[in-house]
Amino acid sequence: MGLILRIKRRFGAIFKLFRKRNKLKIGIYGPPNAGKTTLANRILLDWVGDVMGSVSEVPHETRRARLREGVKIEVDGRTITIDIVDTPGLATKIDFHDFLKYGLSEEEAKRRAKEATEGVIEAIKWLDDLDGVILVMDSTEDPFTQVNITIVGNIEARKLPLIIAANKIDLPNASPARIKSAFPQHTVVPISALKGLNMDTFYRVLAEKFG
Template sequence: MGVIRSFRKNFSDFFKKLFNKKNARIGIYGPPNAGKTTLANRILRDWTGDAMGSVSHIAHETRRARRREGVTIKSNGGSISLDIIDTPGLATKIDFHEFMELGMDEAESKRRAKEATEGVIEAVKWLENLDGVILVMDATEDPYTQVNVTVIGNMEARSLPLLIVANKVDLPESSPSTIRDAFPQHPMVAISALEGKNIDTFYDEIAKRFG
């Protein structure tokens, strides 16, 4: 009887947690300069009138995860409430010399590289607490990179819902079909986070995938 009572209690606790969860926690992931913060800003401006953070052409400008709670997105007559987490750009290696090439002195470059590395570790840890992931890829770049493959493999291992975003389709050299062909097992939407192109389709996919 003790085993049965324990099972019933655990089963009841599971459903209480499931139905008491107010917001789906969705992480925005991807390599540096793919447009993660631009996309986070687009979502927040469209639905709250606010913004997540500043955007820069310098890689690893976002070095700490940033969270915005209770962002309600309406689509197809319904709505979904999300906690949006904008994560630092993922990279397999962060070299301080890259910052020095941008004109920073050695001390500043090393500080940035250290913070960026810590940010990557933090982004990976966030995966333990997410309900789904938006993986942003630059549609002008080769999608079949170690970072993208690693992130997708990690999502699949955790059985997290995943939506791939092929960003920067406003650029003439973009090729979102290359991303679709590289990872056909996952849904993908091609957008320009900067210009808002195809953004309504993106919101429809969010509702469908994470709702």
């Protein structure tokens, strides 16, 4: 029995190493409306010619994690294959009243709030099954938020490789430097997922960090 257990452990470790070298599961995280799905769509458009899902100005449009497998990225002669997990927006508080301003009925707003809360729980659970994280932050907003600090702490506790995508640099009040100042211990890449700005640098860092 002891021998069988040792064999299982050895081959389990080999399988995990093989997975890490050949295909990585990368989660895209961040607060609502930071641009997570927009970034997932940009990556898929650039490398697959497809999109992950729809985007909306209404917060928590993505309320269930979405998985896209086998996205091959080639940068500077290096190829990595990743499974992309587009996760629901993270928030410390979700109030149905926040949805009413977008014209939703009270019944619909309450349903959306419930689904969004469940989505946050699901997103946190996904962290246990990932090889790395892309954390999307809106570079027009203050990065010192409870959500950002909490999720970075969760990622660090799991010792997951992390790239922070400082998104929306196409907007005039963007300040990626504030994000770098807030989290100097991590790699920060300024991008515009919507406009496709600085994505070459993003892919190069992605290949270096996760390859």
